[in-house]
Amino acid sequence: MNYSDLLVQGLVEGCIYALIAVGLTLVYGLLRILHIAHAGIFTLGAYVGLLLTNETGSFAAAFVITIVAVGFFGMAFYRLFYEPILNKPPHVALIASIGLFVAMEEIYRLIFGATSISFLAPPLKDTVEVAGVRLEEGRIVVVILAVVLIGGLALLAGRTRIGIAWRATVSDAAMAESFGIDLARVRYINFFVASALAAAAGIMVALLLNQVIPTMGGVPAYKALAIIVLGGLGNVKGTLIAALALGVIESFGTIYLDRVLDRDAIAFAFLIVVLMIRPQGLFARR
Amino acid sequence: MYEISLLTVMSFSVIFALSLNLITGFCGQISLGHAAFYGIGAYTAALFTTDGGSFWLALPLAMAVAGFFGFIVGFASLRVRHDFLAITTMGVGFLFTGFVRQQEFLGGEEGIAGIPDPGIGQIPYMLLCAAFAAAVIAFSLYVKRSWMGQAFDAIATDEDTARTLGVDVARYKLTAFVFGTALAGLAGALFAHYVKFVEVESFDFIESISVLAMVIVGGIGSVWGVVVAAAFLSVLPLLLQVFADYKLLIYGVLLFAVMYFAPGGIDSLMRMLWRRISGRRTAE
């Protein structure tokens, strides 16, 4: 493998991490909850997307339906599980969220079985050559999706009323409320967006690996946690940079660090080193 | 014979859960990677005795090595707080499993088999584990009553205010980490010499969450609550097949339900019940 291959691979991985981690950081920025169960929502997206593709035969249609449906699921999830415990001490939501995540993985195992399921006709498997690197179409789609979805989100946050309301709420909820912003609505939309992004990531991972298993959420989700800490909890830009950086570091790290650590531990080694030097993350909020 | 293994498992689970309770319950430092120290103890003892070392020396050695790493991770807890600490300790757990998987001398993915029997027979081994568990219970109860427990309590509630009362928060946190992780190491060594086989899966994130569940269900910081929760949760999968099949689902639901409905766990439920009963008695 040459360096440009590694770099491109790393960027593709980084885009997937970004799709997952942006949602996490949005939730943290707004509610100060480490939403571990986000990983369960990611896996849900993968299952729904794969099963719908197999059912309808159209990956594109399945993709759109899935991210919207999972977005609504995320809203309901927030309403049912988090809203009632928002005012409890912070560890309450954290531990509740861990519990929900563990339970969700088990529920998937009970419903879909412990073994993996695959696409009947795996879509986007052709390869094309971009800048001298041969790439599967699916990988290109991941990058395009990340750019379009996250870029679109940034535009919405800057331009629309609800985007501005959202930003105001993140910087000071009490102040925003005194200006007549409906906090509950902002939080619902926040969960919709975060969950839809996680679902998009879930489907794309399902596509790239051509399989879905109940525990697939674990590793990328834990890494997403590391990423949002590196990005400075709640900082979207920092999160994006950290996601891409981690993708690339892992991709090179598997070559050079494989002897010492397996790939999935690199993120945390990186995380711990950074936190010891900058306890507030690479990019602090203020 | 069956009861003997139940009691053995129960004993080292109680030690393991109380070791986390020291860090997370008493001192308020959440840890999502505590299984790593259980693992460090187990691997240390396993390496030592498979290499011909004495089981009796393996126990203190496991405690020392786990406590040493706990000391290092304790330093991390000084740099970061709350959510950052939760993720950092989770990272420590992943580092442990990620490291062990790649190391030949630790058996890599296969683990270490053929750990020698301590050679004292099943019943004495059970009694030994139970005696250690009793000692750790007594130690926990004592720590809670002592001035150290008072200082821990202050740090857990509000560490900045604890500082204004002259409490050296850093040293107390380090002490909590060293004690807690050394005891986890002891539990790990006892576990390794009971199952006689260690592999990395026994010490992964799910195991960290399982031990956290024991502490949470028992009631964060409560000694007896955690003992009861650890005793039940550790042997139920052995007693009931349904529990074994749905163990993780049950743990997940328990973690959520306790936080949602009764954040004080068994401890606060028992207290409530007790108040009801004694209230009725005084009313009569």
Added chain:
Amino acid sequence: MDALLSISGVSVRFGGVDALADVGFEVAKGALLGLIGPNGAGKTTMLRAVTGMVRPQTGSIVLDGAEISRLPTHRRVRLGLGLSQQIVRPFAGMTAVENVALAAGYAKTADPLKALATASRQAERDRARTLLDLVGVADAADALPAELPLGYLKRVEVARALALDPKVLLLDEPLAGLNTSEAARLADTVVDLNRQGTTVVLIEHNLSEVMRVCRQLVVLDNGRKIGDGDPAEVMADPAVRDAYLGAASEAPGEARDAAA
């Protein structure tokens, strides 16, 4: 007289705000010094700088001959500071007497292992009860903080600071939330303690009590020191009257409502 606490050139910036700009003053041994100024003047920030809860960008703080500005909070406290905070911070899980006893046990909590070696708390509890009685809240000894009104919590906070046997007692608005007679009584207690040898720095908006008990005033405004010296002289200074009382210059005795 020797300065027991000597503060010089302390500057604290929060983002773009100069909470303190090059402020210094001396607290003589045995002094009862009033630190006053309008809201946001930087009074609380000064006490936090002295105790090490904020790190000043510049400045030096010398307590009893020792430079303490680089020490962590707990070391400074052990060298003889006792702080009662403006926003009360009782330990929620401990009763009032346990809160105070924890501070009274400072010798036992100095070292974790020593703390582990001792469990007896009777002496500290007795001491705590005495102190709670001294500040006038003996009846609240066994109550949890959540059950107590602010006026009580303020005094528990003061008792907790006293339990540290400080050389310098730093009180941040201890009279807030107390009615007139409670306030006068607590102020008298502070005077008594001061007579018995405790040096006191008192932040207070209740100007009539300040003028009654303090023998030295330091006035802050907008992070700057604008007055320092004998209370009557300081209050007569037009600059102080202007900044502290606003355009309408009133006599100090009438100023209480304006400042509150």
